[in-house]
Amino acid sequence: MTDRSNPQSRADHEDAETRSFLDKSRPKLEQLENIRLEKLQLYEKRKKLAIPVGAIITPFLGWIDYWLLIWQSGNDDTAAGVTIAGLGMLWGWVTQPKRQYARAYKRDILPDLAGLFGPFRYDGKGKIPMERMKPSKIVPGHTTYKSEDLFTGEYKKVGINFSEIKLKRRSGKRTVTVFNGLAILLSSGTRRFYGHTIMIRDQGKIGGWLKKQTAGLERADLVDPEFEKIFDVFTNDQVEARYLSDPRIIENLKALYSEYSGQKMMAAFYDDHFLILISSAKNHFEPASIQLPATNEASILSMKREIEQILSIVDRLSLYDPRNLRRSEDNAA
Numbered sequence: 001m002t003d004r005s006n007p008q009s010r011a012d013h014e015d016a017e018t019r020s021f022l023d024k025s026r027p028k029l030e031q032l033e034n035i036r037l038e039k040l041q042l043y044e045k046r047k048k049l050a051i052p053v054g055a056i057i058t059p060f061l062g063w064i065d066y067w068l069l070i071w072q073s074g075n076d077d078t079a080a081g082v083t084i085a086g087l088g089m090l091w092g093w094v095t096q097p098k099r100q101y102a103r104a105y106k107r108d109i110l111p112d113l114a115g116l117f118g119p120f121r122y123d124g125k126g127k128i129p130m131e132r133m134k135p136s137k138i139v140p141g142h143t144t145y146k147s148e149d150l151f152t153g154e155y156k157k158v159g160i161n162f163s164e165i166k167l168k169r170r171s172g173k174r175t176v177t178v179f180n181g182l183a184i185l186l187s188s189g190t191r192r193f194y195g196h197t198i199m200i201r202d203q204g205k206i207g208g209w210l211k212k213q214t215a216g217l218e219r220a221d222l223v224d225p226e227f228e229k230i231f232d233v234f235t236n237d238q239v240e241a242r243y244l245s246d247p248r249i250i251e252n253l254k255a256l257y258s259e260y261s262g263q264k265m266m267a268a269f270y271d272d273h274f275l276i277l278i279s280s281a282k283n284h285f286e287p288a289s290i291q292l293p294a295t296n297e298a299s300i301l302s303m304k305r306e307i308e309q310i311l312s313i314v315d316r317l318s319l320y321d322p323r324n325l326r327r328s329e330d331n332a333a
Contacts, residue, residue, distance in 0.1 A: 032294035039097035126150030136268035142167035159187040195237025201265040
């Protein structure tokens with residue numbers, strides 16, 4: 001019987017579980033290898049065709065753009081860009097087999113991989129409900145919300161939803177991306193935060209939007225100057241904010257920031273939710289390159305580590321109980 005209280009015994013057990021999973025996945029991986037070879041062959045053919053096709057259509061598309069610019073001369077809303085659009089469509093056609101392979105891989109492997117961690121479900125096109133994230137005060141204003149690779153489940157009695165999301169906002173005739181990265185929402189029906197606290201890393205890139213979002217909150221008076229060099233913290237509960245700056249929690253947030261190649265990071269503690277947004281250009285929960293065999297175990301292990309890193313947040317936050325915090329403050333008084 002495995003001794004879960006022993007770290008080495010637990011690690012050995014987890015290694016055995018991983019090995020068992022890889023063994024059981026072997027038939028699916030072999031089928032995916034056939035799909036990979038088929039899609040790789042198609043991808044290589046399209047690449048070769050794209051070179052002469054691109055050489056032929058580029059001058060023609062450029063000629064159209066030239067006349068559009070002349071026709072729209074003096075118009076502030078110039079809309080020339082046919083060349084970029086045409087070459088973009090050509091590139092989308094060339095790379096379509098790669099995307100088809102990736103979807104097939106994730107469809108067959110990720111649901112089983114998620115099940116390794118307990119009652120988890122995987123939905124390639126699912127979304128975290130925006131009405132649960134918007135009250136956090138850290139979700140940028142947007143007009144469109146797209147999501148992929150949603151994981152939903154429970155870990156140590158904490159509800160977890162995480163996925164890649166992209167938020168865009170319409171500005172005049174232009175559409176700009178206001179957030180692209182990873183969203184992680186933790187929820188607990190048994191614990192609620194007393195106040196509302198948000199943490200911002202690299203607020204310089206967020207600009208005036210932050211001032212509006214922090215209305216009703218004030219800068220937290222923290223005791224750790226090193227922490228303040230990493231995050232700007234705003235809160236309506238100074239006691240709780242100081243507790244939430246626990247070094248163990250912060251180290252885990254920093255690890256996530258690094259693991260997911262973060263460009264900026266925001267976190268919010270509100271009601272019974274903890275929301276983390278990590279802006280990143282990296283595409284997460286993806287199989288290895290189509291050039292590598294589908295049976296390559298490193299791809300599965302990489303995705304498994306991504307999921308484990310997210311779940312480790314719960315292990316850190318299990319240290320936090322607002323009731324104990326208030327008791328200690330009352331006793332001190």
